[in-house]
Amino acid sequence: MEDVALSLNEDECQLNKNENINIGKDIFVLSLGEFEGPIDLLLDLARKQKVDLKEVSILDLADQYLDFINNAKNLNLELAAEYLVMAAWLAYLKSKLLMPTEDEGELSGEDLSFALSFQLRRLNAMREAVKDLFNLSLLNKDRFVKGNPEKEKINLFFQDNTCLNDLLLSYTSILRAKDTSEYSPQYKKLESVELALIRLNKMLSDNKEWEELSMFLPEHLFTKDIIYNRSILASTFSATLELVKSGKLELKQKQPFGKLFIRNNK
Amino acid sequence: MKKNGSIRSEVLFSIKVIEAILFSSLHPVSAKVIKSKLPEDANFEELIDIIKNKYLNSGFNLYKVSDAWAFRTSPEVVNFLTVEKIVKKKLSKAALEILAIIAYYQPITRAEIEDIRGVSVGQNSIENLFESSWVEPKGHKRVPGKPSTWRTTKHFLDHFGLESIKDLPNFYELKSSGLLSRNIEPSLIKKSSLSD
Amino acid sequence: MKKNGSIRSEVLFSIKVIEAILFSSLHPVSAKVIKSKLPEDANFEELIDIIKNKYLNSGFNLYKVSDAWAFRTSPEVVNFLTVEKIVKKKLSKAALEILAIIAYYQPITRAEIEDIRGVSVGQNSIENLFESSWVEPKGHKRVPGKPSTWRTTKHFLDHFGLESIKDLPNFYELKSSGLLSRNIEPSLIKKSSLSD
Numbered sequence: 001m002e003d004v005a006l007s008l009n010e011d012e013c014q015l016n017k018n019e020n021i022n023i024g025k026d027i028f029v030l031s032l033g034e035f036e037g038p039i040d041l042l043l044d045l046a047r048k049q050k051v052d053l054k055e056v057s058i059l060d061l062a063d064q065y066l067d068f069i070n071n072a073k074n075l076n077l078e079l080a081a082e083y084l085v086m087a088a089w090l091a092y093l094k095s096k097l098l099m100p101t102e103d104e105g106e107l108s109g110e111d112l113s114f115a116l117s118f119q120l121r122r123l124n125a126m127r128e129a130v131k132d133l134f135n136l137s138l139l140n141k142d143r144f145v146k147g148n149p150e151k152e153k154i155n156l157f158f159q160d161n162t163c164l165n166d167l168l169l170s171y172t173s174i175l176r177a178k179d180t181s182e183y184s185p186q187y188k189k190l191e192s193v194e195l196a197l198i199r200l201n202k203m204l205s206d207n208k209e210w211e212e213l214s215m216f217l218p219e220h221l222f223t224k225d226i227i228y229n230r231s232i233l234a235s236t237f238s239a240t241l242e243l244v245k246s247g248k249l250e251l252k253q254k255q256p257f258g259k260l261f262i263r264n265n266k
Numbered sequence: 267m268k269k270n271g272s273i274r275s276e277v278l279f280s281i282k283v284i285e286a287i288l289f290s291s292l293h294p295v296s297a298k299v300i301k302s303k304l305p306e307d308a309n310f311e312e313l314i315d316i317i318k319n320k321y322l323n324s325g326f327n328l329y330k331v332s333d334a335w336a337f338r339t340s341p342e343v344v345n346f347l348t349v350e351k352i353v354k355k356k357l358s359k360a361a362l363e364i365l366a367i368i369a370y371y372q373p374i375t376r377a378e379i380e381d382i383r384g385v386s387v388g389q390n391s392i393e394n395l396f397e398s399s400w401v402e403p404k405g406h407k408r409v410p411g412k413p414s415t416w417r418t419t420k421h422f423l424d425h426f427g428l429e430s431i432k433d434l435p436n437f438y439e440l441k442s443s444g445l446l447s448r449n450i451e452p453s454l455i456k457k458s459s460l461s462d
Numbered sequence: 463m464k465k466n467g468s469i470r471s472e473v474l475f476s477i478k479v480i481e482a483i484l485f486s487s488l489h490p491v492s493a494k495v496i497k498s499k500l501p502e503d504a505n506f507e508e509l510i511d512i513i514k515n516k517y518l519n520s521g522f523n524l525y526k527v528s529d530a531w532a533f534r535t536s537p538e539v540v541n542f543l544t545v546e547k548i549v550k551k552k553l554s555k556a557a558l559e560i561l562a563i564i565a566y567y568q569p570i571t572r573a574e575i576e577d578i579r580g581v582s583v584g585q586n587s588i589e590n591l592f593e594s595s596w597v598e599p600k601g602h603k604r605v606p607g608k609p610s611t612w613r614t615t616k617h618f619l620d621h622f623g624l625e626s627i628k629d630l631p632n633f634y635e636l637k638s639s640g641l642l643s644r645n646i647e648p649s650l651i652k653k654s655s656l657s658d
Contacts, residue, residue, distance in 0.1 A: 036360065039384025082385075118445075122382060125436075125445045129366045132435035139425045143329075143338035144347060144486035145292050160594070161550040162558065164622040170555070171562035172636055174578065278519070283542045285521025286535040290543055303542045323474070325481025339482040346479040346499045347486055 038086035041065070043120050043127075053121045058113035059097055062090040190231040196239035204249065204264050213240060213260040277316075280308050284317060294334035294424055330429045332420050338427070357395075364391055365400055369422065369434055370446055373404045373415035378448050392416060400425075476504050477513060490530035560587050561596055565618070565630060569600045569611035588612060596621075 035041040045064045046056045069087045072079055093116070096109035107115075137143050203216050217236060240262060243249040252261050283303055287295055301310055314335065318328045326337045339347065357365065364387060367379050380387050395401045399421045406412040418431070428434065440446050479499055483491055497506050510531065514524045522535045535543065553561065560583060563575050576583050591597045595617040602608040614627060624630065 036383070037385035119382075119384065122445045123384065125440055126363055126366050126370065126382065129370060129435060129440075130362045133366060133369075133426055136435070137341040137427045139338065139427065142341040142344050143427060144344075144482070145336070145338060146289065146485060147487040147489075160553065160621065162553045162621075164624075166552065166558055167562050167565065167622065168631065168636065170558040171566055174559055174563065175633075175636075177580070279539075282519070282521040282536060283539045286539040286543060287521070289522045289533070290535050323478070325478040325483070326485045337485070339486050340478060343475075343479045343482045347482055 038065075038083050039119060039123060041068070041083070042086070042116075043123055046120050047124075053117070053124055056117060056120070058116060059094065061116075062094045062097075065090050066094075189225060189228045191228065191235045193235045193238045193242070196232070196235035197242060200236070200239050200243060204243075204262075208264055210252070210261040210263045213237075213262055216262070276305065276308075277313070280304050280313055281316060281320075284313055288317075288328070288335055288337050291336070294329075294331040294336035294420065296334040298333075300335070329424075329427060331424045332430060334420065336424065357398075360388075361391055361395060365395055365418075365422075368392075368395070368401050368416050369418045369431065370437070370440065371448060372417035372431065373407075374417075374448070375407050375413040375415050377413060381448065472501065473504075473509070473512075476500050476509055477516075480509060480513060484524070484531055484533050487532075490525075490527040490532035492530040494529075496531070556584070557587060557591060561591055561614075561618075564588075564591075564597050564612050565614050565627065568613040568627070569603075570613075571603050571609040571611050573609060 035044065042061060042065060045068070046053060046061055048064070049056050049060065066087055069079065069083060072083075093109060093112050096112060098109075100109055139145065199218065200216055213236070217232060237260075240249065240251060240260075244251045248265055250263050250265050253259070284300055287300055287303060297310065301308075304310065304313075314328075321327050321337070324340065325343055326339045329336050329338050360383075363383065364379055367382055368374055371378065371382070376387055376392060379392075392401065396403070396416075399419055401416045401422070402419050403414045404417040405415060407415050422428075423430065431437070480496055483496060483499060493506060497504075500506065500509070510524070517523050517533070520536065521539055522533045525532055525534045552558075559579060560575060563578050564570055567574065567578065572583055572588060575588075588597065592599070592612075595615055597612045597618070598615050599610045600613040601611060603611050618624075619626065
């Protein structure tokens with residue numbers, strides 16, 4: 001909490017701050033900027049009537065306000081819209097007060113002027129309240145706090161919030177990290193084209209007749225490793241094409257997807 | 267509490283404890299904190315009364331601020347004190363008016379403050395009061411848009427030497443005159459015109 | 463100074479002034495400053511004596527500091543001014559890792575911990591765990607340099623609700639709980655029964 005003292009200047013207490021405004025007189029000093037909106041201006045005008053706010057004549061007040069606004073217009077001053085809205089409303093109120101209608105459901109001129117008077121008295125009460133508040137015994141002005149507050153002696157108890165799960169997660173993260181460092185990918189067992197070439201060369205050396213290519217696959221072809229089996233088929237076929245290309249071998253097939261036959265080209 | 271006309275020693279000791287706690291603290295100390303330092307069977311209200319009376323004619327007095335207590339120098343001797351200057355933070359006239367309105371009408375929404383003042387309340391006005399610990403939000407009003415409502419803080423009471431909001435100047439007079447009502451409804455207009 | 467057994471009102475007022483000055487001042491106040499606030503004919507020594515006696519059995523007393531005076535809380539009740547606060551905190555990531563390694567591999571030396579973690583262990587890391595009673599030294603390893611070995615404490619078991627170190631889930635239990643799977647998902651960690 002900030003240690004601040006509120007202060008209220010004497011001039012801030014002045015509610016009748018615009019003594020120099022003379023309504024309807026030749027000397028007319030306009031300083032709307034000093035008012036916080038039309039209600040503020042109205043309150044100021046009401047206080048000029050120098051009677052209890054309860055007794056203020058709303059009709060007189062409306063006239064004074066409208067004079068004020070008209071004067072401002074004559075001086076070609078730009079008036080904020082809210083001042084004009086209030087002027088229009090007061091003109092309406094005035095007509096209601098002067099020519100009462102018996103229209104049910106609409107507020108009477110008396111109701112409206114009471115509402116306005118209530119609003120003025122309420123705002124005035126709050127302005128007085130500000131003054132009253134500052135007439136109290138204020139802290140750091142009339143009453144003082146201890147000059148040298150003693151340092152709070154605080155005993156801190158540290159309660160460890162670590163739970164077993166934290167410990168285990170920490171441990172397993174170490175284990176996982178270690179595992180990563182020893183990781184070596186396992187390659188699938190495959191037969192290379194080079195191996196198939198060596199195999200075919202050996203098997204073909206003394207072969208002069210057409211024979212089915214499947215006869216040249218290794219003996220234990222059908223192992224459990226399907227990928228390995230397929231790699232043998234693929235590499236054997238690739239090696240065959242390689243040997244045909246180099247002229248060492250002849251290859252024939254009678255029909256599409258039919259059996260392949262090979263023979264030595266010597 | 268008294269035995270053969272003499273205050274028992276436990277009571278005397280409890281009084282000492284309370285005095286020391288209040289004496290050493292800058293801010294008002296809540297009843298809850300004080301009670302936590304006293305024996306279970308201590309009669310807190312009676313102890314506070316004894317201390318209040320004891321310092322009635324001292325250079326510093328016991329003040330109640332909401333549900334907390336604090337020693338503050340007596341306003342009687344203020345002219346004899348040369349206290350290290352405390353930074354005075356001036357609030358604008360508008361801010362002071364808003365502070366007073368919040369104090370008297372709390373809890374109150376920004377829109378209601380605008381109704382009373384007849385002008386819009388700048389975005390920062392209430393926030394500034396909040397940052398200086400004069401006001402604090404107090405939930406939302408159950409109307410469309412659920413606007414925040416505001417109330418004054420314990421610091422506000424402490425600053426103006428008030429025990430509670432009911433001790434605000436003319437609080438009861440304003441209340442009974444109907445001026446503390448927020449809305450000017452036709453029904454209210456007629457009723458309060460009668461109450462004058 | 464006394465008249466018909468009652469202290470004169472000027473004296474009472476001077477006492478109030480001195481009390482307020484001492485209360486509100488930041489530092490002990492010198493006799494000279496206090497005297498400057500009192501009427502010329504005031505008997506300073508007597509006033510100070512009265513005040514000293516007045517607060518002899520209070521929660522705070524008048525102390526003379528060199529040639530200055532100040533109120534200080536009574537040493538009798540100073541313990542009641544202590545505020546106890548519990549601060550909840552967790553071990554740091556590094557400390558937790560070291561603690562976990564000690565728990566699983568105990569007794570273990572600092573060098574061995576470094577081997578497992580793959581990073582060096584800060585000079586204070588193990589000492590901090592020791593001061594917080596998580597681990598304790600357990601003799602020396604019979605290797606060159608005779609390094610200290612560390613093990614977890616009874617406090618460690620108490621804190622984690624373990625009866626013995628054997629109750630820590632072993633490698634296979636961790637594996638089956640999913641904690642060791644490579645792509646461990648946060649949701650899995652939370653769902654894991656180990657958290658209970």
